[in-house]
Amino acid sequence: MLHKILKIIALILSILGAVWLVRILMTGDTAIEDSADLQNGLVTPFIYIAYAAFAVAVIFVIVFVIKNIFSAGSSLKGTLIGLGAFLAVVVVSYLLASGEETPLRDGGTISASASRWVEAGIYAFYILAVVAIGAMVFSGVKKLAK
Structure with missing residues (x-):
């Protein structure tokens, strides 16, 4: 429906x-x-x-x-673990980011807080990309081993 x-x-x-x-x-x-x-x-x-x-x-x-x-076949525990792992990546990325006030080409500036969030987003992307590539490589190697 x-x-x-x-x-x-x-x-x-x-x-x-x-x-x-x-x-x-x-x-x-x-x-x-x-x-x-x-x-x-x-x-x-x-x-x-x-x-x-x-x-x-x-x-x-x-x-x-x-x-x-909340369906019968799904595991709420697995969903919460995935959500927790994602939040951990965001927290680690935010802690790694320095965030400095940044001048723009048009004469404006980005605040230190906004700059830190942008940098944290970039770090989170890199971390998640490395994890995804690692998972694909691991899966491929595991298939080749069988």
């Missing part, structure tokens, strides 16, 4: 998005840049369609995750 609802919503949003995209392409860039009315009439609804698609995707991801966590 939920899958059918998702398909119908996705179809409606796809059709609306395609219609607005065609309207934007037929109008042209320069006409849209020159007219605030065209921006409000063409671009704004397209943005709202994108917001709606994103909201629907997030809602359904949350619903399916919660549904699968």
